[in-house]
Structures are given as C-alpha cells and as structure tokens.
Amino acid sequence: MSVLRPFKACDMFKFNNINLDIWTETYGIGFYLNYLARWPDLCCVQEAPSGRMMGYVIGKAEGSSTEWHGHVTALTVAPEYRRLSLARKMMNLLEMVSDEIYKGFFVDLYVRCANTVAIEMYEGLGYSVYRRVREYYGSLGIGRGGRDEEDAFDMRKPLSRDPGRRSVRSNGRDMIVSAHDVS
Amino acid sequence: MSSAALERQIRPIYDALDTGSNKSAIVDCNKLLKKHPKNELIKSLKALALVRSQKVEESLVLCDEILAAKPTNDAVLTAMMHVLRGLGRHKDTVTMFEEAYKQQPSNEELGAQTFFANVRAGQWKSAQQVATRMYKQFQEDRYLYWSIMGTVLQAEEASTPPAMRTLLYKLAHRLITSSPTPSYLSADRFYLHLSILRELELFDEAHKLIESEVGGNICSTSLSCNELRREIWRLRGLTKEEGDRAKKLIVEKKDRNWLEFLSVLDTTFISKGESAEHVKETQELFTQIAEQDGQKDRSGLLGLLELERRARENGVSFDSSRLVTLMEQYFDKIGDKACCFEDLKPYLTLEGEELTNWTAFLDAIPSSFTTLNELRRLINSYKMVRYNIPQSDLTIEAETSRIQLYTKKYFEALPIGADLPVTELQPADDLALLAGSAYITVWKLTNEERYLFEAVSLLEYVLTKSKQSFLTRLLLIRIYRLLGAPALALEHYRAMHVKQVQHDTLSHFILSRVSMFSLAPIGDITFATECLETTQIYLSNSQETSDFIVRAFTSEKYSQIPEFIEFEQRLENSLQRDIVKMEHVRMRLGHEPISSDIIDMELIELKFLYDRTHHDNRDFNILVNYQPRISEGLNEQTLLFGKGEGLSWLRAFLRLYIRAFQQGSDLDDMVEEKLLIGDRPKHVVEQPPLKERLRKNASDNAAESAQQLTSDELAFVSFADELANWLEPYHDYARPPPAVVLAEAAKQTVLKTGHPLKGVEIPPQNGTNGSHKKDDEPPVVIEPTEAIVKFFDNAKARYNEVKDNASPIDVLHVAALAQEAFLLFNVETLRFKTASVVKANKLGGLVSSFKAIRINAISVLKEISADLVRRSESEGTSESRKTFVDACTKLITSELDHDFVLNIAKRVSDSRKKVLEGIGKGMGKICSSYSH
Structure with missing residues (x-):
C-alpha cells in the first residue's frame, strides 16, 4: 500500500531516505528538472501514507523510427521499503505511459x-x-x-x-x- | 575585412570564454577592438570576459554602452544576456530584448527571447503581454498557452490582490476557451485548463471535460491530471462517485494505489445514518482483497485497519477487540517487513485493556531467531513495545536493562547478515539504533555523559559492520556534537557524501550553531569552508532553475511550471541558507580583521535576507525516532542545548548584526542605492525603512525567541541591543554625509577603471579633503548602561557556573558568545578608532568610556581563555581515556573489545582537546589583536 503520484520538483527536499543509500546517486538539480521539463509523465514517486517517500522512477523517451522507446534512467527504493513490489508498480506505470502516450516500441x-x-x-x-x-x-x-x-x-x-x-x-x-x- | 574573416577571428574568443581563459579573451578582444572599435559583438564578449574575471566596474561601462545602442544581433544579445545575468541585472535583460523585439516585430525568435527574459525575471505580467503579442502575430497555439500560463502565474503572485486574482483567472479561462484547438490535445494543456476551472470553481465545466472520452483517457494515463481530477471531484462533493470509481479500479484493474483505498474509505462514511451498513460492505471488499493479495500487497490489510479506526471515530464500531485483532493479523502477515512499524504507527496509540492485550501479543513474539524474517519480526515488536512505554517505566533502571537487551540481541543478530556484501545495510542495525535511543534517554535522565560514551562506542562498532548505515552516522553526528567533539561529527558527515540539494536539507546536522566550535581565530577555517561549500547549491539554483522553467515553456509542460517556481523560491529563500550565512559571518569576524570593507560587504548581504519569506527545507525526519510516544523525540533530545534554530533565532541574529553593521558603515540607503549593481529583491508590501523596523522589533515574538535561543544567546542579543541603542546617535552624527562617501567611491572607480562612476552625480561640497563642518552640536555623551558595562562580568559568572559540567559544550558556548560580544563591540567602535573622526566630532568623552569596557572585556576573555587551555590539558591524557573506557566496561565483550573502545576514547578525547585548546588560544589571539 503506497501512494503512486507524480514526481515533483520539491520532492528533492524529501528524498534523503532514498538517496543517502549508496546505490542511489544524487545529481545536480538540473538533472531532475530536465527530466521533469520534458517527460514529467515518465517520472513518479511511491509514497507511504505518512508522506515519507519510498521510491521513485525517472524515465525518458528517446530513439528514432523503430528504436523509439521508453528508457528507465533511475529506479530506486529506500532500503526500508524493499521487498514490497514497489519497483514493479513504478515500472508498470512507466511501461503503460511509454506504450499509450509515447507509442514506443x-x-x-x-x-x-x-x-x-x-x-x-x-x-x-x-x-x-x-x-x-x-x-x-x-x-x-x-x-x-x-x-x-x-x-x-x-x-x-x-x-x-x-x-x-x-x-x-x-x-x-x-x-x-x-x-x-x-x- | 570580410565578415567571414572577422568571424574567424572572433571564434578564438568564444573558445577562450568556453574554457574559462577570460584573460586571453580580454586580450583578444582588445586586439580586435583596435581594428573594429565599433563592433558590438566584440564589445559584448569583452564585457562577458570582464564580468567573469570579477572586473565588474569595467564591464559596467561597456555594458551600458552596448545597451544604449539597442542591439538586435542574435550573438550580441546572447552574449549580453550572460553579462547581465552575471551582474544580476535581469530587468535590464528584459529591457534589452524588448527593445530589440520592438525594432523587429516580425522576428519570432526575438519575441520568444523577450518572453523568456521575462520568465527568467519572474515578470509574469509582461511575459503574458509578450506572449499575447506573439500569438496575434504568429498565430501559433503555443503562444496562446504561454499567455494563459503567464496570466495564471500573475494571479498566483503573492502581491496580487484577491479580486485581481479572480479577474486574471477569468481572463485565463476566456483565453483557453478561445483556443482554436481543444486543450485535450495534450495532457499538459488539459492540466492547465482543469486547474483554471478548479480555481474558478467551474466544476460542471470541468466535469464535462473529465467525463469526455479523451478527458477520461488523459486522466487514466497522466498522474498529474488524475490528481487534479480527484481534487475537483472532492471539491464538487462527488465522494460517492469517486468511491465507486476507486472500487472499480481496485477490483477490476487490481489497482493498489493507496489513494483509491482512501477514496473508498471516504465514501464509507459520507451518510451518517448508513455508515454501519457501508462499513460492512467495505470490510467485505477489503477482506477479499487482503485474501487475494496475501503477502504481495499490504493495501487490503491496512485498509481494514484504517476502516476500523474511522469506524471508531464515527461511533459505528461495535467490536471493541477488533482493532487489536486486526493489528495482530497485520503483524502476522507483514511483521517481517522493515516498514511494519511505520505502517502500524498511526494505530499504536492504545490505552487500558487494549494496550495490555497488544503488548502481551508483542511480548509473545519469539525472542530467538535463526532467519532474517524472524529477526525482523523481533525488531518490529521491540519498536512497537517501546513506542508505548509509559512514563512510569521510563526510568534509568528500566532503560538500562533495555539497553542490555537491545545490545545483546544486536550481537546475536549479526551473524544473520554476515554474508551480505559490504555495500548492504545490516539487518541488525536497528537493534543498535534502539540501544542508541535508550542511551539518549538515560543520558537525559541522568545528565551523565558516560552513557554517551557507551553509545558512541556501540554505534562506531555498528559502522564497522554496516559501513553504509547513514542512520547510524546521523545519530553519531548528533552525539559527537553533544560531547564537544565536532571534528568527529564532521568526519561522519563527510562520509555520507552529502551533495547538491542535500546541502540544503542536511547541512543543519553539522552547521547548526557551528560557530561555537570554530577555530577560525587560530587559522583553522574548516567549518567556514564547509559553510561556503553548502552555498554552492543556492548559486546553481539562481543560475540554472530559471532555464528549466524556460524549458518547461518550450516543451509546454505547464503542470511543471508552478512546481519549478515553488522549488526555486524555496531554495532561494531557504531558512537553512541564511542560518548558514549567519554562522559564516560569526566565524568570519573572528578570522579576518574587522574593517570597514567587511562591514559594508556583510551589511549589504544581510540586509536583503531580513525581508525574505523563509522556507524551512531542513530534513529532521531522516533521523530515526524510536522513542516512546510520551517522550521527546530523538531529534529534539539531541539538539545542542535542546534548542533548534528557527526563524526567530535567525531574525534575532540578523537583526543585531545588521544594526551593528549599519551603524559601522558609511553606506546609508541613499549611497547604497547609487552604488549597488543588480536588481533588488521584490517586495510584496511596502514597509517602513529597515532601520526603523530593526530598532522597533526588539522583542518580536519573545516567547518564540526564548524557545529557540539559549539563555546565553538571549543575554548576548540584549547586550547587542543596548550597545546599538547607546551608540546610534554618535554614529549618525559622525558618519560622513552621502556626498562625501559618493565622491570617495567615484574617486576609487576612476583610479581602478579610468572611467567616472556612471549615473552618480556628485553634489558640490564644502571643503576639499572630505572633512565637513556640521551645523548642529554633537550629541551629548552619556554613560553606557549597566547591561553593557556588566555584560562581561556576567559572562564570567556564567562561565564559572558551567565550568565543572562534564561536557565541554557549555563552556564553549559561553566562551564563544563572550568572544562574539567583544568582536561586536569592535565592530561598533571601529569608526571611533580614527583620532581625526573623534576630534572632528568632539566625541572624546565617548571614546574614554570604550576604554573601560574594553579593558574589562579583555581581562574576562583572557581568564576564560586560560581556563579553556588549562581544561584542554586534562583531555587527550591517559586519564581521560580511562574515564571513557571505564564507562564502557559493561559493553566490552570479545567482539567489541577493550582496544576498540580505547581507540574511540582516544579520538573523542583528542577532538575535545583540540577544540578546547583552539578556542582558548583563539580568544587569546583576539584579545591581543583588539587590545586597544
């Protein structure tokens, strides 16, 4: 049980429990803003009912002709929320949007x-x-x-x-x- | 020469600029300018190179020359855009593009650039006007949408009055309905449309859009539009429809978004009379989902819990044991997930029999384990039991025995994660964090630092097993600061590799009240440097974020634009940013000799901060909190002196420093207005002059100040107040008149750049050497008040009071504030150090009362300094290490052995020695630097 919602710029103030984990990179603000300014529908957050962020995915659409596709740039889940199939849910959304909106292959x-x-x-x-x-x-x-x-x-x-x-x-x-x- | 040839010669200038070789760019420009003295592009590139080499005055001259010629050339405009950005003159960028666009109204690119310049400057009204013009001229839908977005943003500005706001939204609505193509062609246009309808409460119209086939499709694929849809339905009172829709999604599409469950829950309780019936239905639905999903998804189970909680609230729960039964059921299924405790937290506040039953259930969880899942269950049960510990059971004895239990289990649990790669977190970590929390409680109860010694020994051990455990590090950082071992705290902070935006949210862990640990007076500027590093992010924000707002316009992602603006604002006006700035100023005054340059520079920076609407982005939730609900949280418990800085703290310090700098500076408002380059911050409401407000606001929100400032800080603040009140008339009298200051500034500019100061007219003055006759008599010299005279004696008394406290932080705090008061005194009296000023203003009497204060201050500071140095000698000794190790005997085992603890003892003691000695010697140094 978690809230699936869009990734918003101000989430950068809240993602420490996810990003302090060694495998998750914290990029410059331009990185996140660039994705949000271009593919906001391919970026989403899973949030606990308490409002704590659990994980997020950041994606884009790229390629030409039959190589046109959705790409998962970052997918991450905070250590305490692993093994809850959160990644699966976020991937589902990204695939759905890549398919229905971007018509990727x-x-x-x-x-x-x-x-x-x-x-x-x-x-x-x-x-x-x-x-x-x-x-x-x-x-x-x-x-x-x-x-x-x-x-x-x-x-x-x-x-x-x-x-x-x-x-x-x-x-x-x-x-x-x-x-x-x-x- | 042909234009191609010239282009070839200009290329290297661009290359030089790209690689940061500004000097060579300037040389190249100068060479070319000899042949082409009128070429605007070369001039603008030179201006850019000058700005980038900090030669602001020279650049300004060129800049104004180019702007006066009203350029339209694309390359010139682009170069100038960067020049003006470097100078902080966003408004001039707008004017430049507007002028260019006016000259070439059919140039679409210029139109777009003019629009973007307005966007960057946050001038929504003129942005909207430009977009409207563009739409008329070029007939492209996107320009219409730009103007709509501009209108909405104008409405959203804090300075827009409510009536105007509605008008603007109505205008936006009219514009969007006038669009030749429907908004649903893109999700983001649709989003903008819906947000306008929501604002105007045109719910029927919104509903029609959403219910259309295309609208429905958009909402089912776009999370943002769906979010808006949900809100509109809620505002419209369509709870039941929303609930039915959610139910369908849950059942048919197997949607497990918690928002859908909340919608179903909301419907359950809409009609008071039928709630009981509905509760039953929802219960059946959730039970079915829970059975279907098993352990795969928690939504059904948690839905049942939330249903029961709300049923109780609504008085339709008839089974008093149901809540606990559900919690038990939840624990049985989900107890082996790390998040179980957090999931159940909202339901844990139980009393009486329920609590007894629940605790009995938790106590029955087997305390032995062989698998990861069993371990997680045990940890979850410990956290939940701890959450409900009553006050009567929060005693030293009880907590000590809990520490033993947690620690024992921690060591038993280590083998379970033994095979994990070093990059993984150890599942046992939480047990040590529980122990750490209990140590803090006992320390709070006893005020004996031996418990903190034990805590750091255990937690340091945890890090040898779980190298990436940032939660352990955060707690260690807090404890090391409480122990007066800031260097060790910094080590852990750095190991977390905090970067980018995290500087804003996390730097409070290390920089809160950091000036009290600063060794800047003896040349160690570690902490001052750390402050500067964190400020990088604010620079990137002001330089980059607006580019992405522009990008969101070009890609028409309207849903993102308000979010980006909010992000930019929150970072720009971050509370932490200015707290860090304040700490940096406090450290800087102890490091650099106090001069009128520093005073002027800091005055201008601080003044702008005072009127900001601050946002608190600091992340305190990242620190674990496993403390009982009746207790203070771990965050509050581990703050230095139990007091966190907030807006009141910031304003108190800003106020006192701005006042002191204003008095010490020759830059009054008029002078500053003439000399300062770049845009001023926007002001929402007109306010009386800052100087007046600073004088009056002495006690704005005293209660909150008392909460955020320590008693020693409050004493310092009132000393600063008294001092400023006393000296204000003399400063005002002795300050040279604006004309003299401006003349001096003009003279300096000519010396530096060879050009006269632009835009400043120097009124004629009497006398040639800057001295001036005054018509009125100097203010009568009065004696300083008791509060000023006695401040340093009181500081000494305070010092003696806390001298014997075990942790050095109390003495460090008192010492640092006494030193700060002395430095502030030097800021306030700097003007009167010049004999000619004193003589010309007949203020000899005033200066002699300074002398008495100074002598007393120095004698107090010297005494404190000597005592700190003496105290430092008892640290870093075998005896101090022994005290530490002896405190940890209970902890020492074959795994966490004597040598390990001894090593930590050494590090803690050495770190304390360093800071005590450093602060002590630094004070001595300051005494001799300002001995008269």
Missing part, C-alpha cells in the same frame, strides 16, 4: 551485470537482455566482481507496438558492444 534499462537480484526482478517483469555494454559504469579495473561490475546489460521489454517482438533477441547476453556505441 519497447522499454529499456541498464543494469550492472553483477546485480543478479535486479536482473532476476526485471526478467520477472518480462525484460530480457538485449546486449552487454562493456565498461558502461566506467572502467574500475578488474575488481572482485570482475567485468560484471563495470559492464551493463541493456535489458528490453517489447510494447504493444512491437507485437512481433523485434526489439528483443534471445542471445542478447552474447552480443557485446562498447559503451561508445550506446547513447
């Missing part, structure tokens, strides 16, 4: 190859790996997680405009591109 997102929990969750939501992007998260050198720490999976889920599922492929994990090749 698919929705995509990037995830660290090492983040198996997230990958499994996205797979559960119907996403599959389209390609592996080398050093997407910057070159960290070969650390504990090896390449999986710095490489990203580009995961996609086709929308109703792509009934033939042309925007996905089954051997995506083997398709390797460098970070320069993706926007």
Whole structure:
C-alpha cells in the first residue's frame, strides 16, 4: 500500500531516505528538472501514507523510427521499503505511459551485470537482455566482481507496438558492444 | 575585412570564454577592438570576459554602452544576456530584448527571447503581454498557452490582490476557451485548463471535460491530471462517485494505489445514518482483497485497519477487540517487513485493556531467531513495545536493562547478515539504533555523559559492520556534537557524501550553531569552508532553475511550471541558507580583521535576507525516532542545548548584526542605492525603512525567541541591543554625509577603471579633503548602561557556573558568545578608532568610556581563555581515556573489545582537546589583536 503520484520538483527536499543509500546517486538539480521539463509523465514517486517517500522512477523517451522507446534512467527504493513490489508498480506505470502516450516500441534499462537480484526482478517483469555494454559504469579495473561490475546489460521489454517482438533477441547476453556505441 | 574573416577571428574568443581563459579573451578582444572599435559583438564578449574575471566596474561601462545602442544581433544579445545575468541585472535583460523585439516585430525568435527574459525575471505580467503579442502575430497555439500560463502565474503572485486574482483567472479561462484547438490535445494543456476551472470553481465545466472520452483517457494515463481530477471531484462533493470509481479500479484493474483505498474509505462514511451498513460492505471488499493479495500487497490489510479506526471515530464500531485483532493479523502477515512499524504507527496509540492485550501479543513474539524474517519480526515488536512505554517505566533502571537487551540481541543478530556484501545495510542495525535511543534517554535522565560514551562506542562498532548505515552516522553526528567533539561529527558527515540539494536539507546536522566550535581565530577555517561549500547549491539554483522553467515553456509542460517556481523560491529563500550565512559571518569576524570593507560587504548581504519569506527545507525526519510516544523525540533530545534554530533565532541574529553593521558603515540607503549593481529583491508590501523596523522589533515574538535561543544567546542579543541603542546617535552624527562617501567611491572607480562612476552625480561640497563642518552640536555623551558595562562580568559568572559540567559544550558556548560580544563591540567602535573622526566630532568623552569596557572585556576573555587551555590539558591524557573506557566496561565483550573502545576514547578525547585548546588560544589571539 503506497501512494503512486507524480514526481515533483520539491520532492528533492524529501528524498534523503532514498538517496543517502549508496546505490542511489544524487545529481545536480538540473538533472531532475530536465527530466521533469520534458517527460514529467515518465517520472513518479511511491509514497507511504505518512508522506515519507519510498521510491521513485525517472524515465525518458528517446530513439528514432523503430528504436523509439521508453528508457528507465533511475529506479530506486529506500532500503526500508524493499521487498514490497514497489519497483514493479513504478515500472508498470512507466511501461503503460511509454506504450499509450509515447507509442514506443519497447522499454529499456541498464543494469550492472553483477546485480543478479535486479536482473532476476526485471526478467520477472518480462525484460530480457538485449546486449552487454562493456565498461558502461566506467572502467574500475578488474575488481572482485570482475567485468560484471563495470559492464551493463541493456535489458528490453517489447510494447504493444512491437507485437512481433523485434526489439528483443534471445542471445542478447552474447552480443557485446562498447559503451561508445550506446547513447 | 570580410565578415567571414572577422568571424574567424572572433571564434578564438568564444573558445577562450568556453574554457574559462577570460584573460586571453580580454586580450583578444582588445586586439580586435583596435581594428573594429565599433563592433558590438566584440564589445559584448569583452564585457562577458570582464564580468567573469570579477572586473565588474569595467564591464559596467561597456555594458551600458552596448545597451544604449539597442542591439538586435542574435550573438550580441546572447552574449549580453550572460553579462547581465552575471551582474544580476535581469530587468535590464528584459529591457534589452524588448527593445530589440520592438525594432523587429516580425522576428519570432526575438519575441520568444523577450518572453523568456521575462520568465527568467519572474515578470509574469509582461511575459503574458509578450506572449499575447506573439500569438496575434504568429498565430501559433503555443503562444496562446504561454499567455494563459503567464496570466495564471500573475494571479498566483503573492502581491496580487484577491479580486485581481479572480479577474486574471477569468481572463485565463476566456483565453483557453478561445483556443482554436481543444486543450485535450495534450495532457499538459488539459492540466492547465482543469486547474483554471478548479480555481474558478467551474466544476460542471470541468466535469464535462473529465467525463469526455479523451478527458477520461488523459486522466487514466497522466498522474498529474488524475490528481487534479480527484481534487475537483472532492471539491464538487462527488465522494460517492469517486468511491465507486476507486472500487472499480481496485477490483477490476487490481489497482493498489493507496489513494483509491482512501477514496473508498471516504465514501464509507459520507451518510451518517448508513455508515454501519457501508462499513460492512467495505470490510467485505477489503477482506477479499487482503485474501487475494496475501503477502504481495499490504493495501487490503491496512485498509481494514484504517476502516476500523474511522469506524471508531464515527461511533459505528461495535467490536471493541477488533482493532487489536486486526493489528495482530497485520503483524502476522507483514511483521517481517522493515516498514511494519511505520505502517502500524498511526494505530499504536492504545490505552487500558487494549494496550495490555497488544503488548502481551508483542511480548509473545519469539525472542530467538535463526532467519532474517524472524529477526525482523523481533525488531518490529521491540519498536512497537517501546513506542508505548509509559512514563512510569521510563526510568534509568528500566532503560538500562533495555539497553542490555537491545545490545545483546544486536550481537546475536549479526551473524544473520554476515554474508551480505559490504555495500548492504545490516539487518541488525536497528537493534543498535534502539540501544542508541535508550542511551539518549538515560543520558537525559541522568545528565551523565558516560552513557554517551557507551553509545558512541556501540554505534562506531555498528559502522564497522554496516559501513553504509547513514542512520547510524546521523545519530553519531548528533552525539559527537553533544560531547564537544565536532571534528568527529564532521568526519561522519563527510562520509555520507552529502551533495547538491542535500546541502540544503542536511547541512543543519553539522552547521547548526557551528560557530561555537570554530577555530577560525587560530587559522583553522574548516567549518567556514564547509559553510561556503553548502552555498554552492543556492548559486546553481539562481543560475540554472530559471532555464528549466524556460524549458518547461518550450516543451509546454505547464503542470511543471508552478512546481519549478515553488522549488526555486524555496531554495532561494531557504531558512537553512541564511542560518548558514549567519554562522559564516560569526566565524568570519573572528578570522579576518574587522574593517570597514567587511562591514559594508556583510551589511549589504544581510540586509536583503531580513525581508525574505523563509522556507524551512531542513530534513529532521531522516533521523530515526524510536522513542516512546510520551517522550521527546530523538531529534529534539539531541539538539545542542535542546534548542533548534528557527526563524526567530535567525531574525534575532540578523537583526543585531545588521544594526551593528549599519551603524559601522558609511553606506546609508541613499549611497547604497547609487552604488549597488543588480536588481533588488521584490517586495510584496511596502514597509517602513529597515532601520526603523530593526530598532522597533526588539522583542518580536519573545516567547518564540526564548524557545529557540539559549539563555546565553538571549543575554548576548540584549547586550547587542543596548550597545546599538547607546551608540546610534554618535554614529549618525559622525558618519560622513552621502556626498562625501559618493565622491570617495567615484574617486576609487576612476583610479581602478579610468572611467567616472556612471549615473552618480556628485553634489558640490564644502571643503576639499572630505572633512565637513556640521551645523548642529554633537550629541551629548552619556554613560553606557549597566547591561553593557556588566555584560562581561556576567559572562564570567556564567562561565564559572558551567565550568565543572562534564561536557565541554557549555563552556564553549559561553566562551564563544563572550568572544562574539567583544568582536561586536569592535565592530561598533571601529569608526571611533580614527583620532581625526573623534576630534572632528568632539566625541572624546565617548571614546574614554570604550576604554573601560574594553579593558574589562579583555581581562574576562583572557581568564576564560586560560581556563579553556588549562581544561584542554586534562583531555587527550591517559586519564581521560580511562574515564571513557571505564564507562564502557559493561559493553566490552570479545567482539567489541577493550582496544576498540580505547581507540574511540582516544579520538573523542583528542577532538575535545583540540577544540578546547583552539578556542582558548583563539580568544587569546583576539584579545591581543583588539587590545586597544
């Protein structure tokens, strides 16, 4: 049970319980305002009845011709609200808007190859790996997680405009591109 | 030379500007200007490079020259836009574009730029007028919508009278209905339309729009429009319809948005007579949802709880045990989620038998665990039991035994998260935070700092296991400050990597009353630097946010524009921003020699802050609060001296410093008006001059001041008041007349730039060397009041009173304020240090009474300084470490061992030593800098 509502500029004053978590980046105010000034309908917040923010998603629409799609730029849930399917609800909204308003062919997102929990969750939501992007998260050198720490999976889920599922492929994990090749 | 060739030569100037090589840009411009002395673009680029190299006066000359020529060239306008922004002259930007657009009325781009310039300056009325003109000329719908949005924003301005507001909304309504294309073509136009109808209460019209097929579709895909729709239905009294709609969504679409559940709950209680019947229906619905969803979603279960709570409120609950039964049911299903405690919090306020039953239920939760879920249940039960602890059970003994329990469980729980990656939070953390909370309670009850020693030892240990636990860090920051170990607090604060907008919401943790820890007098400006770093965000806000408001116009996202404006305003007028500014001024005076330059500069900055409508964006909720409901919250308990700064605190300090600076400065309002560059802040209502208000407002809201200021701060404030009242007539008499000040400023400008000061006419004056004859006699010198004379003796007495307190913060506080009072005294008397001023104004008598005050102040400060240094010697010793370690014996185990605690003892004691010694020596230094 949570309130699903639009992300508003003043939410930046309230998102500390989410953003102080190490995996969530706090960007300059221009980052949030830019998304809100262009794709406000792809940005939403989950809020507890107490008014405390639980998580948010920030997305955009981009690409040309059959690559026109919704993109998940940031999806995050505060530590104390994990395991409540909040991410699923926010993704549902983003997919619905990408489909019905933007008429995109698919929705995509990037995830660290090492983040198996997230990958499994996205797979559960119907996403599959389209390609592996080398050093997407910057070159960290070969650390504990090896390449999986710095490489990203580009995961996609086709929308109703792509009934033939042309925007996905089954051997995506083997398709390797460098970070320069993706926007 | 061909224009292409010139263009080629100008390119490097742009490159230099882009890379920040302003010097070389200026050199290049000068070279080119020799050949093309009239070229506006080169001139404007030079003006830009000058602004960016802080050569404001020189830039101004060029700037005015270019503006006078009324440029229309795109590149010139763009460059000038940046120049004027750098100078804070937004109004001039508007005028520049308006002039250009007037010359080329068919230039659409110029029209748009003129509109944007108005948007950036927040001038909604003229923005709307420009948009209207553009719509007529270019016949594009979007310009019509711009003018509508401009009209709405004009209505929303605080200065718009209510009648005008309605008129403007009516105008907006007329405009939007006149649109050749319907608003529903875009969700954001539709949003704007609905918001106008809501404001005018044209609910039928709104309803028709919403009920149309397109309207319905928009509301089902746009959260913002749906939010508005919900509000309109509510205002219209369509609770039942809304409830039915929500029910449908919940059942058919499996919508689990809590707002839908609230709508169903609202309908349940609309008709008083039938509530009981409806409660039953809703109960059935929610029960069904709860069963369907199981643990997947909490909405059904929580809906049932909220239903019962409201049924009780409405007197239609007939089963007195139902609430607790539902809570138990909720706990059974959701107890293993971290948020269970927060979910149930609104229902936890129980009494009597209910409380007994509930507590019995919680007590029966197994206290042993082998899985994460069992652990979470236990933690949730602890939090809920703690929430309802009665006053009688909030004793030292009871809390001590709770600390033991929480700590024991904490160590037992650690293995459960042992395999988690270091980036994860440990599930056991909450147990330590519970212990930390209980330590704070015991410390409050006993005032013995040994409990804080134990708390920091435990919490520091927690961080070795759970490196990312920001909640633990926040509590540690608070405790370290209470212990007078600011360096350790800062270390933890920095480890949280607070950045961007978080500086505004979180910096209070480290910067609240930070001047009392400042070692600036001995050259350590760590905290002053920290203040400056936080202010970056306000600069980005003033430079960037308006660009995004413009962007929202270009992309026609009307729903966002009022939000962006609110965001910009809240950050611009942030309470924390000005509290930090105040702290910085307090530290600066201890660091830099007090001079008329500092006085003038700070005066101008502070003056503008006084009339702001402040917004409090500080985040206090981020700190955990697991304290019993009958107790003070953890936030209040851990504030320094139990007092948080608010508006009254800020105004008290602003007021006293503005007054002192006004007296010490030669810049009276008239001079400032002539010399100051850039726009003044907008004023909503005309007010009497600041100087008068400052004198009168001595006791505005005394009760609130007493809540926010400590008794020592209050004493300082009244000392400042007395001092200012005493010296005001002498300052006013001795201050050189505006003409003299302006003449001096003009002389300096010519020396610096080679150009005369623009727009300032210097009236002729008598005498050539700046001295002037006065017609009236100097005010009679009177003796300072008792409050002034006795202030430093009282400070000494206060110091002796708190001298033996265990934590050094009391002595630091008293010492810092005594020092601040002395510095303020130096600000107030600076003018009379110049012998010629004293002589010319016949104020010798006044100066001799300064002497007595100064001698006494210095002797008091020296005494305090010596005592602080002496006290610092007892810190950082093996004995001080032993006291610390001895306090923690109960905590020491094989995991959290003696060496670990000893290390923390060392750090705490060293940090205290540093601050005591530093403040002590700093005071000594100040005494010798201002010895006469």
